[in-house]
Amino acid sequence: MNDVLLLITDGFADWEASYVTAELNKPGTGFRIRTIAVDLEPKVSMGGLRVIPEYSLTDYKPDAKPAMLILPGGTSWLEERNVPVRELVASCARDSVPVAAICDATTFLARYGFLDHERHTGNSLAYLKEGAPEYRGEAQYVDAQSVSAGNWITANGTAAVEFAAHILEKLGVLEGEGLQEWYAIFKKGYAPQSV
Numbered sequence: 001m002n003d004v005l006l007l008i009t010d011g012f013a014d015w016e017a018s019y020v021t022a023e024l025n026k027p028g029t030g031f032r033i034r035t036i037a038v039d040l041e042p043k044v045s046m047g048g049l050r051v052i053p054e055y056s057l058t059d060y061k062p063d064a065k066p067a068m069l070i071l072p073g074g075t076s077w078l079e080e081r082n083v084p085v086r087e088l089v090a091s092c093a094r095d096s097v098p099v100a101a102i103c104d105a106t107t108f109l110a111r112y113g114f115l116d117h118e119r120h121t122g123n124s125l126a127y128l129k130e131g132a133p134e135y136r137g138e139a140q141y142v143d144a145q146s147v148s149a150g151n152w153i154t155a156n157g158t159a160a161v162e163f164a165a166h167i168l169e170k171l172g173v174l175e176g177e178g179l180q181e182w183y184a185i186f187k188k189g190y191a192p193q194s195v
Contacts, residue, residue: 002067003034004171005060007105008053009082011075014045016102016157019164019186020070029173031067036060038084046074057084065095067171073103073157078111078131086112096151100167103157107131115140119149123156161186 004024006017024031037043037053044050069092076082085108092099093114101109106122109115111132115122118140122128125141146155146162148170155163165183168174174182 002031002064003062004031005036005055005066005069005088006033007069007071007085007088008035008037008043008045008051009074009076010043012043012045013073013103013157014047014049016072016160016163017070019160020167023164023168023173023182024171031171031173034066036088038081057088060088065097066092068098068100068167070167071099071101071105071108073101073105075104077104077108082108089114093151098151098153098170100153100155100163100170102146102155102159102163104131106154106156109154110135110137115152115154118152119147120152120154121145121147121156122154 006021021033025033034055035051035053036055036057038057040053040056042050042052069088089099089109103123106120107128110122110128111134113134113136116137119142120137120140121142121144125138128135145159146153146166148166153163153166153170161183165179169179
């Protein structure tokens with residue numbers, strides 16, 4: 001079973017990773033979601049869900065490298081207490097572990113230079129530049145809902161379905177027509193065919 005790490009913060013946007021975590025935890029995918037945070041204190045999501053992390057950054061000692069790190073957005077990404085997350089991201093980058101970030105988590109990545117040389121998106125270019133004055137990746141910015149490039153997946157805060165689709169494709173859980181059908185159902189809803 002391959003672990004996919006879901007980094008949770010206080011005020012994390014619970015819906016932004018919900019499509020993909022539900023799919024990855026299905027039997028037969030070969031993946032399981034493991035929650036990680038800066039410490040083991042319960043984290044309360046924007047929706048009021050209280051989640052107790054399985055690992056802290058200091059006690060996480062994997063038997064094998066994770067399959068992916070997912071960073072949902074939220075209200076506290078730019079707070080000082082989350083700075084240690086950059087070491088986990090840097091470790092994933094060094095070990096070629098894919099990193100997927102959405103909404104304000106992309107601003108966090110931009111702040112620490114992770115997106116300077118990779119195609120990416122975020123809430124908007126202006127938003128990234130305002131939230132991360134150190135950011136130098138303007139030439140790599142793509143005005144899109146979600147971008148998958150190399151080992152980086154980024155999305156804006158309105159793109160939870162596109163974000164999930166890129167992750168599922170990257171991990172090989174859904175591909176081709178199956179992925180297109182999954183995306184259509186969650187993006188457009190189910191409508192029975194007329195007879």
